[in-house]
Amino acid sequence: MDVVTAFQLLCAVAALGVVNMIATLLAVYSDRASYVDQLLRDVAAQDAGVEIGRDTAEALLMVGLGLTALVGFAVTALYLLFVFKMRAGRNWARMLVTMIGVIMVFFAIPALFGLGAGSGAAAMVAGGAGILQAVLAVGAVVLMHRGDANRYFLPGLQ
Numbered sequence: 001m002d003v004v005t006a007f008q009l010l011c012a013v014a015a016l017g018v019v020n021m022i023a024t025l026l027a028v029y030s031d032r033a034s035y036v037d038q039l040l041r042d043v044a045a046q047d048a049g050v051e052i053g054r055d056t057a058e059a060l061l062m063v064g065l066g067l068t069a070l071v072g073f074a075v076t077a078l079y080l081l082f083v084f085k086m087r088a089g090r091n092w093a094r095m096l097v098t099m100i101g102v103i104m105v106f107f108a109i110p111a112l113f114g115l116g117a118g119s120g121a122a123a124m125v126a127g128g129a130g131i132l133q134a135v136l137a138v139g140a141v142v143l144m145h146r147g148d149a150n151r152y153f154l155p156g157l158q
Contacts, residue, residue, distance in 0.1 A: 002143040003152050007087040009140035010097060013104070013133050014080050020129035021072040025065055027122035035061055086144070091153045094144050101137035108134035 028035060036057045043052055052060075079100065085093035111127040143149060 002146050002149040003087060003089075006140040006143040006149070007083060009136045009143070010083040010086070011080070013101075013136045013140065014076050014083065016129045016133045016136070017076055017079070018073070020126050020133065021069065021076075023122045023126035023129060025069060027120060027126060028061075029065060030120060030122060032058065032061055089153060094149075094153055098141050098144065101141045104130075104137045105134045 036054060039057045039061065040052065040054065043050060043057075079097075082093045082096050082100070086097050108130045111130045144153075
């Protein structure tokens with residue numbers, strides 16, 4: 001029962017990860033003018049001989065957002081693969097999901113205190129989703145390491 005509940009919590013973590021990613025991408029998209037300005041300043045500061053137009057910088061930003069979304073969905077799919085392997089009783093997957101959960105907690109700490117978050121509704125949604133991800137991940141990790149779950153993952157402990 002603990003493993004099933006942990007599996008459900010980890011699926012919710014993955015769903016919240018998608019919400020977090022979409023909210024973050026929307027926050028960047030809504031403030032794209034400042035990102036384009038920064039890109040233009042960075043290019044000008046690196047090499048005086050290279051100039052890109054504002055349209056090119058905006059196109060680069062959009063390509064970057066698209067690639068970020070693709071990578072985000074791929075990472076989520078890989079995470080879900082580990083979650084399904086954990087549910088199937090693979091101890092290596094349990095350890096991997098545990099490590100990912102610990103990392104999520106450390107990444108959620110700044111959002112918990114309102115540090116590093118942008119302004120606007122999308123940034124608030126992303127911060128809230130990150131905090132909820134960490135809370136659910138901690139619950140799942142605790143459930144995956146309880147006595148019944150240990151017997152499920154390590155049958156020799158019975």
